[in-house]
Amino acid sequence: MAETVTHRAPRFLLALALPVAAFLLQRLFWNTIQPYAWFLFFPTVFFSAWVGGRVAGLLATVLSTGVVWWCFMAPLHSLSGHSLNNFLSGSVFLVMGALFSESQERLRRAHQRLADGQAELLARMSELAKVGGWDFDTATLRGDWTAETARLHGLPPGTPINVAAGLDYYLPADRPAIAQAVSEAIRHGTPYDLECQLQDAQGRVKWVRTTGRAVLEHGKVVRVQGAMQDIDNRKRAELAVRELNAGLERRVEERTAELRAANGELEGFAYAVSHDLRAPLRAMNGFSQALLEDYGPVLAGEGQVFLVQIMEASSRMGSLIDGLLLLSRCTRGELRRDRVDLTALALRLRDDLERGEPDRRVAWELQPGMTAWGDARMLEVMLGNLLGNAWKYTSQTASPRIRMEPWGDGSQAAFRITDNGAGFDEAFADKLFVPFQRLHRQEEFPGLGIGLATAQRIIQRHGGSLKAASSPGHGATFTFALPDPEREVQI
DSSP states (O other): OHHHHHHHHHHHHHHHHHHHHHHHHHHHTHHHHTTOTTTTHHHHHHHHHHHHOHHHHHHHHHHHHHHHHHHTSSSTTOSSSOOHHHHHHHHHHHHHHHHHHHHHHHHHHHHHHHHHHHHHHHHHHHHHHTEEEEEEETTTOEEEEOHHHHHHTTOOTTOOEEHHHHHHTBOTTTHHHHHHHHHHHHHHOOOEEEEEEEEOTTSOEEEEEEEEEEEEETTEEEEEEEEEEEOHHHHHHHHHHHHHHHHHHHHHHHHHHHHHHHHHHHHHHHHHHHHHHHHHHHHHHHHHHHHHHHHTTTSOHHHHHHHHHHHHHHHHHHHHHHHHHHHHHHTSSOOOOEEEEHHHHHHHHHHHHHHHSTTOOOEEEEOTTOEEEEOHHHHHHHHHHHHHHHHHHTTTOSSOEEEEEEOSSSSSOEEEEEEOSOOOOGGGGGGTTSTTOOSSOTTTSOOOSOHHHHHHHHHHHTTOEEEEEEOTTSOEEEEEEOOBTTBOOOO
């Protein structure tokens, strides 16, 4: 309140000085402006009320009325004997002066309420956002801070503060950094923005963000101002997420190590299966062959048939073991990523199929320039299974055709292989990629039922997809996509 009175006293004196100034001016120019005795005093009373408020406006009105009445209205220097017009004009002036004073007082109060409301709103917003302000003089290192900054330090609003005391609230680990930042701001005007921990007056440790900037006068730093925000909840959440991620990374590393160990055991098991099962199968097949060669003539016809079936079964068992091992290898081992020429692979595989059955005539259409990113060894196995599947199921077609081409609009690494062979019923398509599940009888189209399952595993290992479409007697279409760093992969 003392500050308000001190601030308003000069304005009050100025308001009372305005009628005096108006009197002097009107006295000087009275010969020009008479008989307009109130000419300069109406604006004088208005500005007196505007500058000094209601009381100053009313005092200026009374003073101005007396001056005009005594000095500028006949009879001069007399308070009596004036005409009715003089009384009316004086009354009007008094009423107008009172209205000016009251209206200006109401405007002043309205502005004050608005200013107080804005200050209160800013204070509430500062409290809600947990953001406070501060500043200090670089010469004395003493300053001031807002109520929210004081609360962040666990102190009541209005508590005096200086730089040294403020730095003492920061934890020892963060104190050198904040002290260095403040020093640089004072000496060189360098701004700073730091996240540190402080311990408030109640002993509570919290994370805060503090920012500072220099205020210069004539090129010299005279003050440093800044803001402080409570970021404890956000920072603790970040640290919790970071700790969680670190824990997840450790668990991933542990699971990866376990997976490598499991894959190593699986590989050892696969080798044992390959070695230990093949030996008795070779012995079974060899003894059956020797028995048939040495004692075939003395065996009855049915006995020879049994021996042939044993030999065929052991050979088929060996093929099943090969298929299982191949399927297992598709999901293990390092996966290379190179640009692979699929057209060159398809041409080589076509030649291998034709050499195996030189009497077959198939119309091949292999588009040039087909490439994809992936492991060349695995992609060759995948493509061999898909093309071999088309070759096999066109064996009973009059004019067999096999086509491989890019698919889509070129925005993806997708391809399709079509044939005009036996096809299949899509109602049973869910069995198509299941190992050892077949949609045709063995006597129609011999096989193990492992090729398409292997092809799908390889494509999935690359992060791609494989789809099939067909109808009985109308061939089949296999569409596959492989991830490409230069194109979006979709089917």
